[in-house]
Amino acid sequence: MPFTIVAQVKKERLLALNPQVKTGKLKNGFSYYIQKNVEPKNRAILYLVVKAGSILENENQRGLAHFMEHMSFNGTKHFPKNELIEYLQKSGIRFGADLNAYTGFDETVYQLPIPTDNQQILKNGMLILRDWAQDACLDPEEIERERGVVLEEKRLRAGARQRVQDQTLPSLLNYSKYVKRLPIGTEEVLKNFTPEVIRSFYKDWYRPDLQAVIVVGDVDVQAIEAEIKRLFANLKMPAQAKKQQSYNIALDGKNKFKTVTDPELSETTIEILVKHKEQVIRREIDFKENLIRNLFSGMFAARLAEASKRSNAPFMKLNGGFGALMGGLNVLSISLTPRKDEFESGFKAAWTEVEGINRNGFTESELLRMKQQVVAQMEASLREKDKQTSTALADQYKVHFLKGEAVPGIEREFNLVKRMLPEITLAKVNGVAKTLMKAINRDVIITAPTAEKVNLPDENTVYTWMNTVQRSVIKPYVEAKTGRGLLSKRPVNGSIVGERQIPELGLTEWTLSNGARVVLKPTDYKNDEIVFLALSKGGTSLYRDADYESAANAAGIIASFGLGDHDNISLPKVLNGKQASVKPFIGDRVEGLQGGASVKDMGVAMELIHLYFTEPRKDTALFHTIIRNSAQQINMRYTDPNNIFADTVATVLGNYHPRKSGPTLDKLRSITLDKAFNIYQERFSDAGDFTFFFVGSFNIDTLRLQAEQYLASLPAKGLKEQANDLGIRTPTGxxxxxxxxxxxxxxxxxxxxxxxxxxxxxxxxxxxxxxxxxxxxxxxxxxxxxxxxxxxxxxxxxxxxxxxxxxxxxxxxxxxxxxxxxxxxxxxxxxxxxxxxxxxxxxxxxxxxxxxxxxxxxxxxxxxxxxxxxxxxxxxxxxxxxxxxxxxxxxxxxxxxxxxxxxxxxxxxxxxxxxxxx
The missing domain is CATH 3.30.830.10 (Metalloenzyme, LuxS/M16 peptidase-like)
Known part of the structure; x- marks a missing residue:
């Protein structure tokens, strides 16, 4: 029997690497990945990836993996002192925005985007990677100067969130070495380490068998490969190379409970985290298992999100999903923000949703929707296969080098998904759900403002609530039918009554029969991307101060109710699998709609635009829920010093005008549903005052038909409004x-x-x-x-x-x-x-x-x-x-x-x- 199992494992097919990437390994162990990609044109992204992060530090080196990353920009063999940043800036590369790096627990990655239409800049870019790999100067004077910078970076992170993390991370990471190797390090080490200590880290771990160069972009692959061999073949291994120990967080089979309060937290949250061993995708079976987990995660998140949208939900937020943690772990997470004084009812309601999934599973309709969503996303990616950004591709090869994660390429991934999805049954997904939701390796973490400490449940209370739910009868999930389309009836077409061209920009302007204007710029930057924006002048400036809060919040409130015949729960289901989104807004001086769509779903986007003008919904119960939740957030807002500061800044810059000061309960109470709804309708009742902008991969003849049907048919009053000048100016002096x-x-x-x-x-x-x-x-x-x-x-x-x-x-x-x-x-x-x-x-x-x-x-x-x-x-x-x-x-x-x-x-x-x- 053991022999048979080994034989079966060997027969499992490994997923081949994307055939478009050129890979290799030099004799000294140095790896490389190179791929020709012209998005963007005349650019390449260069990575130096080092399999060395903070987890490899000794006690006297805590923080020096990250400090080393800083020092790589403070002088190298060919670019001493600050010449590196000076040279790159003169070449058009911005420090921070373009040129960057990060240090993690297990890796350090340097990122250098470089122009490729200048071969000397490209060659120097490769030389910079070579310098980073083994020729950083580590000048003592530069080290001393950088101490203050790194200590200030550490200072910036200080605050309630960091204090909470310091208390919760040890148990979450099972008291592993990761707890004591946060990349930012310790103040004691950062202030006192000697240059010899950081040089020791650099010498031990910046070595060719732990490094790779990734070059993706508008390059000659053969020439880049030759340059890599020329530059990196002479990298030296240490005379006595340290063995790189592999670190992972072991699952201990224990459940843990932690409560942390802090005076600067602004809300109470309870998180339930179930930890699992990470499964790296290397074989087809891994890919399929990951696909099942992704289906589960999407359905799990959707079910919890739906529960949080109900007007009678006894919690403010409820969300969850399955994803990566760190140290070889994945995690199933559930996060709940209860309403004040409703912790027990909120927790039990949330846990009933979770236990209902565990006990009764999902439905066929949920699985079908999630499969449709996965296919739609894969099809969208496939349509952009020749427009993938170089950075996105480089990131995939980075993970391949660090973890051995398969990168088969989008075409192979699509074919795998297409073949595997029909094989994935509801029983398989529900089986995975039960596995992922097991009550072991589970952490329950409650964080709250200090003022709420006396109201928080202890461990026994929370587990009693869980047990009560688990003993209760939970009916299987039943969802309402959503067979109707978006529009109950098709609008009567309008027409295009005027057209002009701006050939220098490739623009077309239409004037519609209702007076609206349409500006179109067809492009080929993406194969399947259309973005759009509709604008009309006016905004909240047209309303008196007493109605300002209703006006400023109208678009967000009304959009949260759903649209047309569909409420906020059924609308996402109707749109499932569609690559189309639209969002209304009302600003100080304009109102409008913004969104995007695929070519195939542009008609859906047009229907949404039409409905936002003609059929907004009104939901009294949900409105009261929104106001009640907002009141709780405002009550706790000023425990956070950053909110106090931000509101002070806004108030002074707004010259103490009531529209520019921070939120208050009085302001919130001034919002009424009728006012908000009426203002929304007023702002969107006259489409003739709007200009619609469309940019992307649309067919102009197709868009012409859609504009005539969905935009020219919108109501219009023939008015041309202008925003009012309210006289709000920043104070002088x-x-x-x-x-x-x-x-x-x-x-x-x-x-x-x-x-x-x-x-x-x-x-x-x-x-x-x-x-x-x-x-x-x-x-x-x-x-x-x-x-x-x-x-x-x-x-x-x-x-x-x-x-x-x-x-x-x-x-x-x-x-x-x-x-x-x-x-x-x-x-x-x-x-x-x-x-x-x-x-x-x-x-x-x-x-x-x-x-x-x-x-x-x-x-x-x-x-x-x-x-x-x-x-x-x-x-x-x-x-x-x-x-x-x-x-x-x-x-x-x-x-x-x-x-x-x-x-x-x-x-x-x-x-x-x-x-x-x-």
Whole structure:
């Protein structure tokens, strides 16, 4: 019998690797993956993957795997000191946004997106990977400078969430080594380790048998392979290579219970987590078992989500699913947020849903829907097989190298799913459900605000509730029939009464018989992606302050009720398997709809658009549930210091206007269902005032027919509204606001500079350039020189309506003791820009980055949708983008010096600081 079992295992077919990828291993053990892929064109993504993370650290190295990742950007053999980032920025690669890395428990991964239309940049990109692999300088002076940066990164993570994790993670991870090897490390080690200790980690674990290069993009595969062999074949193994021990979290068969309270938590949550051994997909049988688990997870999540949507549900949130944990474990998770004073009834109701699945299983209709959903997702992926992003492909090969997970390629995966799905019966899925829901290796974790501590159940109480449910009669799940389609009757067609072309952009504009305008940009950036947006001017600005809350929340409330003949539970079932979504919104100055669809399901999306205009639903019971749940959230909102700070910022920047301050119970009580419903109808009763934008892979003749049927048939009143100017402006002068809240030794700083300006293309570009250049300067000053922050950020905002206004906002976190020093350093950098102007090297970096970004954006449907809608909304020329790079090239330091003098002034300067209330 043992021989037979071994023979059967050997016969199990391993899933072959995607035939489009070229793989190999050098004599020193170094691995590589290379694939030609032209999405995006003239770009490649380069990864260096190291099978070494924090789990391999010694006690005196805790945090140094992550610190090593930082040091790889602080000097290598061919790019000493900060030359690496300088060189890449001049090549158009942004630090943080593009160039990045991460350290996990079991791996460290470096990511470098690189242009491939310049062979020298590509060759240097490969050289950078080679330097990271074994030639980081680890200069003692650079190590000392980086200590502060890493300690600030650690400081940023401090807070209620981290404190809760510190208390819950040990039992969740079965007291394994993973608990003591969090990648961020310990403050003691980070402050005190010597250069020799980190060099030891680098020497031991950055070695060829634990490394791989992944190159996916618009490259010559043979040339890249030759370059990999040339650069990486001479990587050396340590003279006495340490054995890499394999770490996994062992299942101990025990159930655990943990309650954690914290004064800064804003809600009570109970999580039930059932741990299982991870099953890596290597063979066809693994693929099939994973497919069954995915079907279960989707059905499980859908059942719980449906329960949470019911107006009489005694809980605010209920969700769950099956997925990865860490350390070789997967987990079935159930998360419940009970209503205040309804913990017992909420828990029992939630556990009844879970126990009902365990006892009675799913239904054939649920399985059929989930199979349809899986097929629809696979078909969508298959249609985009030649448009997959290089990053998505590289991520798959990363997992293959780290875990041996199969990557058969989308065509093979689709064929496997198509063959296996009919073989998967309801009995098989229900059998897996029982296995995954076993009452062993189960953790129950309750987290709550400290104020709720006296109301929390203990372990015996929770298990008593579970046992009560398990002894009760639970009727099998029965769902209402949803045989009807979306529309009860087809609308009477309108017509297209006007058409014009903008050939430079490939745009077509239609005027519909009801007055609506349609702007179309057919593209081939994706094979099966259509995105759309409908906009009309007005928004909440048309309503008095007393009705503002009803107006601002109307779209979200009404959309939560369902649509047409379908309530919020039946609508998702009608849309199951359809690649179509639409969401209404009402903003300060506009209202509209946004969404997307596949080519096949664009008709479904059009039906949804039509229904959001003509058949919104009204659900009194669900409305009261929404208000009650919102009241509980508001009551607990201000236990979180970040909410207090955010609301303070919003209130001051909004000049204390009631529309700009934070949520309150009085505001919530001012919302009525009738007001919200009537306002929604008013905003969407006149389609003739809307402009519809469509971008993507549509057939213009097909869309013409759909527009005539579903858009031109919408009601119209012939009105052309404009948004009102409510006169809300950021206050002038110098203002300082300090908020004392929180218990961690950390501060949050926000500096805001505002003013009037002339809205035009040149000034807008100058603002963008100053934002990026100030980002360069503050990163260099606050992070590299002062070592006082992890990552500062600079943001600009500009508006044409209701007034030409701009703002610069600088954000960073730091130690409270360093607040004044770092604010002074920030203001000093602004002063330098005003007085001395912009460095030519900084302008060069901005130009390179922005031009490279424009090259990527012009092949992106989402960019064009956003760009076109804003240009039309602001009454600007949509053809401006065609000259964007030319305009950038013409930008000079004199123009930016003048802009810095005008826009980086401290006349209107507001400083916000959040400090701990110790």
């Amino acid at each position: 110098k203002i300082s606001k300090t908020v004392l809240s929180g218990k961690e030794d950390k501060a949050t700083v926000k500096l805001v500079f505002t003013g009037d300006y002339e809205f035009n293309a040149q000034n807008n570009l100058s603002l963008i350039a100053l934002q990026e250049i100030l980002q360069f300067r503050l990163t260099e000053r606050l992070r590299e020189t002062e070592a006082g922050v992890y990552t500062p950020s600079v943001q600009i905002a500009r508006t044409k309506y209701p007034a030409n206004r701009y703002s610069f906002t600088v954000n960073f976190g730091c130690a409270p003791a360093n607040v004044e020093k770092l604010i002074a350093a920030t203001l000093e950098e602004l002063k330098k820009l005003r007085e001395k102007g912009v460095l030519a090297t900084d302008l060069q970096k901005f130009k390179a980055e922005q031009i490279r970004q424009n090259e990527l954006m012009e092949n992106n449907n989402g960019f064009w949708l956003n760009y076109l809608s804003l240009q039309y909304l602001d009454d600007e020329d949509p053809k401006a983008f065609l000259k964007a790079n030319e305009t950038i090239e013409q930008l000079d330091t004199a123009t930016l010096h003048a802009a810095a003098k005008a826009y980086l002034k401290e006349d209107n300067f507001i400083r916000f600081v959040l400090l701990p209330d110790l």
